Amino acid sequence: MHPLPIARWSRAALRIAASYYVTNGFSAAFGLLLISGAIHLIVGPFAAASASVGVMVCIPPDQAAPKRGKFWHLLPAALIGLPLFICTQLLHATPLQLGLLLVPATFLAFLGAAWGKRGLPIAISAMFAMVFSMAVPPHATGGVLVSSLYFALGAALYLVYATLANALLNGRYRSQMLADTLLALASLMRTQAQQFSTVDGSPERTPLAGLSIKQQAALADQLQMARDLLLESPRTRQRQRLAGMLMQVLEMRDHLLASELDIDMLRAQPGHPPIFSTLREVMEALAEEVERLADALLLGRKPEVFPSHREQLATLHWDENAIPADGSDSSPAMLARGLASRVRNIDEETLRLIALARGEAEPDLEVVRAAWQMFVSPTSWSWRPLLALWRWDAPPLRHAIRAALAIGSAYLLSLVLPWGSHDYWILLTIVVVLRGSLAQTLERRNSRVAGTLLGCVLAGALLAAHLPLAAMLLVTMLAQAIAHAFAIQRYLVTAVAATVLGLVQAHMLNAGVSPTFDVLERMADTLIGAGIAWAFSYVLPSWERTQIPALVARTLKAQKRHARVALGLTQLEAVDNQPELEWRLARREVYDSLSALVQATQRALSEPRAVQPPLLPLDRMLSNSYQLLAQLTAVKGILLRRRGRFVPEQILAPLAQTAGRIEQTLDAVQPADPALPAPAATAPLALPDPFDSDLSPWLLRRLDLAEALAARVREDAEQVLHAPASRG
Numbered sequence: 264m265h266p267l268p269i270a271r272w273s274r275a276a277l278r279i280a281a282s283y284y285v286t287n288g289f290s291a292a293f294g295l296l297l298i299s300g301a302i303h304l305i306v307g308p309f310a311a312a313s314a315s316v317g318v319m320v321c322i323p324p325d326q327a328a329p330k331r332g333k334f335w336h337l338l339p340a341a342l343i344g345l346p347l348f349i350c351t352q353l354l355h356a357t358p359l360q361l362g363l364l365l366v367p368a369t370f371l372a373f374l375g376a377a378w379g380k381r382g383l384p385i386a387i388s389a390m391f392a393m394v395f396s397m398a399v400p401p402h403a404t405g406g407v408l409v410s411s412l413y414f415a416l417g418a419a420l421y422l423v424y425a426t427l428a429n430a431l432l433n434g435r436y437r438s439q440m441l442a443d444t445l446l447a448l449a450s451l452m453r454t455q456a457q458q459f460s461t462v463d464g465s466p467e468r469t470p471l472a473g474l475s476i477k478q479q480a481a482l483a484d485q486l487q488m489a490r491d492l493l494l495e496s497p498r499t500r501q502r503q504r505l506a507g508m509l510m511q512v513l514e515m516r517d518h519l520l521a522s523e524l525d526i527d528m529l530r531a532q533p534g535h536p537p538i539f540s541t542l543r544e545v546m547e548a549l550a551e552e553v554e555r556l557a558d559a560l561l562l563g564r565k566p567e568v569f570p571s572h573r574e575q576l577a578t579l580h581w582d583e584n585a586i587p588a589d590g591s592d593s594s595p596a597m598l599a600r601g602l603a604s605r606v607r608n609i610d611e612e613t614l615r616l617i618a619l620a621r622g623e624a625e626p627d628l629e630v631v632r633a634a635w636q637m638f639v640s641p642t643s644w645s646w647r648p649l650l651a652l653w654r655w656d657a658p659p660l661r662h663a664i665r666a667a668l669a670i671g672s673a674y675l676l677s678l679v680l681p682w683g684s685h686d687y688w689i690l691l692t693i694v695v696v697l698r699g700s701l702a703q704t705l706e707r708r709n710s711r712v713a714g715t716l717l718g719c720v721l722a723g724a725l726l727a728a729h730l731p732l733a734a735m736l737l738v739t740m741l742a743q744a745i746a747h748a749f750a751i752q753r754y755l756v757t758a759v760a761a762t763v764l765g766l767v768q769a770h771m772l773n774a775g776v777s778p779t780f781d782v783l784e785r786m787a788d789t790l791i792g793a794g795i796a797w798a799f800s801y802v803l804p805s806w807e808r809t810q811i812p813a814l815v816a817r818t819l820k821a822q823k824r825h826a827r828v829a830l831g832l833t834q835l836e837a838v839d840n841q842p843e844l845e846w847r848l849a850r851r852e853v854y855d856s857l858s859a860l861v862q863a864t865q866r867a868l869s870e871p872r873a874v875q876p877p878l879l880p881l882d883r884m885l886s887n888s889y890q891l892l893a894q895l896t897a898v899k900g901i902l903l904r905r906r907g908r909f910v911p912e913q914i915l916a917p918l919a920q921t922a923g924r925i926e927q928t929l930d931a932v933q934p935a936d937p938a939l940p941a942p943a944a945t946a947p948l949a950l951p952d953p954f955d956s957d958l959s960p961w962l963l964r965r966l967d968l969a970e971a972l973a974a975r976v977r978e979d980a981e982q983v984l985h986a987p988a989s990r991g
Contacts, residue, residue: 274558278446281561283327283439288748290432291322294424296740298417306413308732313410314417315739315768316395320344321421322747323391324384327429327436329495332643334426339385339644341418343372344392348414351396352407362674365690368393370667376659376699377648390694397687398768437493437505438560441512444482444489445557448512448519449550451478452609455519456546458526459539475523476885480861482516483854491640497631504619507626511616513847517900518608520893522546525598532595538579542606545572549613556617566620572610576603601961608900658805662699669693669799673792688785691765692792697799700807702869704800707754708793714758715789721759722766739767807867808876814863815980818856818888822976823929825849825892826969829899830922846899853892861885877983884979891972898965914962921966925973
């Protein structure tokens with residue numbers, strides 16, 4: 264059961280305060296304070312303010328990351344930012360020439376989106392270099408050269424600081440990242456527990472199933488970030504333990520997905536409420552234990568043990584004489600036992616996870632070391648993404664053109680406004696609001712406007728209080744920490760903190776300007792900038808329906824490969840872990856492809872109905888794809904972990920035939936392969952007790968269901984690819 268509301272809120276607040284992104288935010292802010300404070304004491308206030316701009320330009324790509332390649336990941340922000348800062352300073356007094364710089368520079372900067380999540384922070388840094396340069400007045404005696412030298416000094420010092428800080432905090436980041444992953448897993452477990460309490464037997468996807476798919480996609484992204492950090496150089500005992508726990512989370516995710524099998528069939532039976540009530544109770548208890556483990560990692564404590572639910576699950580029984588309500592051949596009693604067996608697997612994996620955390624179990628070092636080499640994202644930069652985007656329908660290219668036009672239009676407008684001396688704020692709003700999709704732009708627009716209004720009120724009060732310089736520096740540090748920490752997690756919070764940071768920083772750069780007038784300007788500039796970003800999101804749009812076919816093709820390809828590997832016999836005959844690692848890679852690609860398709864579908868919900876992709880077939884395809892993945896994962900689990908509980912002669916031929924038929928089904932429509940045997944019309948096998956009997960009938964049943972699901976996935980994919988866009 265959930266704790267009381269106050270206790271739940273306090274736990275949530277503690278988890279946020281102890282999270283990796285808050286730690287990273289305060290690390291960045293401390294670097295800003297340390298560098299600007301030292302330069303202020305040694306050189307003076309103007310030098311500190313200019314150097315702080317160099318620091319803030321380098322902060323966006325500074326995230327919790329592996330130690331390997333950290334410096335080279337940050338370096339492009341400084342190398343690109345410095346010449347842009349200098350050029351903007353040189354042209355600030357000539358508006359026409361400055362505009363001719365802003366537009367092409369914006370286009371080139373936003374091409375960084377071609378590198379995805381790695382490239383976008385670099386693009387933001389490049390834009391910050393120009394926008395913040397517009398806020399820096401020339402030095403009274405040294406001019407642009409002095410300002411640029413201080414900018415370069417701040418950027419260089421921060422590169423060194425951020426690299427060292429990331430190395431110092433690496434161990435802490437590992438525990439925090441794993442804790443955040445566990446919390447995402449626990450949320451998925453609680454959603455699964457709610458599935459056991461629903462009474463709707465409709466075959467259509469329920470809202471809870473939709474929430475589960477969203478959480479699966481979010482967990483897939485979180486797991487990749489955790490892999491990159493936790494699987495780097497697992498040489499020490501502590502690193503190996505955390506990496507082993509992460510690999511255990513991957514197994515739990517598979518069992519959790521498999522626990523959704525047969526729920527709808529059992530829900531249609533009249534005797535399901537007592538069984539489902541117990542399963543819900545067990546699943547909620549397991550979710551609570553996973554959350555407690557996450558809290559222990561965040562607080563550096565040793566997690567507590569908890570009793571197994573094995574006996575409670577083993578005693579679940581249905582009326583053996585119950586007749587299936589839907590007229591099927593599946594025994595409700597055995598299906599219920601099978602469902603209890605899958606929940607028991609989650610219970611066993613949770614116990615092992617806690618044993619690993621307590622140091623009472625040893626991780627599988629062969630799997631951990633192999634995963635380090637095969638599952639970690641590359642850290643080097645490549646020209647390949649840039650070379651691949653020069654086609655008219657490439658989203659990064661269209662977004663770069665869109666951003667350049669928006670910045671150019673906003674700059675022209677800012678020149679005719681009565682408060683044009685602070686024209687950079689409109690441009691800054693566009694930089695942080697305009698995104699590659701309409702859904703992301705709308706979300707940023709709303710958060711930016713609300714956050715700026717709140718931040719202006721707060722900053723106005725701070726500036727009117729005439730705080731001493733030390734207090735202003737502390738405010739700047741706190742605002743920078745919060746703005747950086749929540750940029751991805753909760754942009755509304757970032758918008759409030761960034762507004763305070765911008766106004767306080769501008770006040771320190773331009774002492775003597777009325778703070779009240781600054782606040783009113785920022786409110787108007789934000790509304791104008793958000794409106795321009797919203798309007799230009801419809802210019803050369805990259806509607807999600809243009810990306811859906813490629814994502815669907817990727818999903819089908821991943822499912823085919825996973826079916827071939829999961830149903831292969833090499834793991835049973837191998838003497839090493841290579842076949843299992845190949846399966847893990849295939850499984851990850853299925854999860855990643857489905858995650859990308861889920862996110863595209865969610866973004867499409869914010870687009871005009873006339874250009875939306877066919878959402879209902881997409882919805883069904885996602886649901887059936889996860890079900891197919893669950894069936895194949897259940898089969899693979901039997902092959903890997905229950906080798907002594909099936910008869911090989913009964914399953915060898917069906918495994919190979921099913922793999923071939925699934926691959927053929929998911930291929931483009933083509934004549935059937937005459938060499939591939941057709942499914943035999945055999946009588947259904949009686950399902951034995953899954954706790955202590957031969958599992959061959961269960962495996963054969965999973966193969967039949969997987970074939971049927973593959974056909975449904977292919978049918979859904981055909982409807983997605985050939986149906987007209989939604990207009991209703």
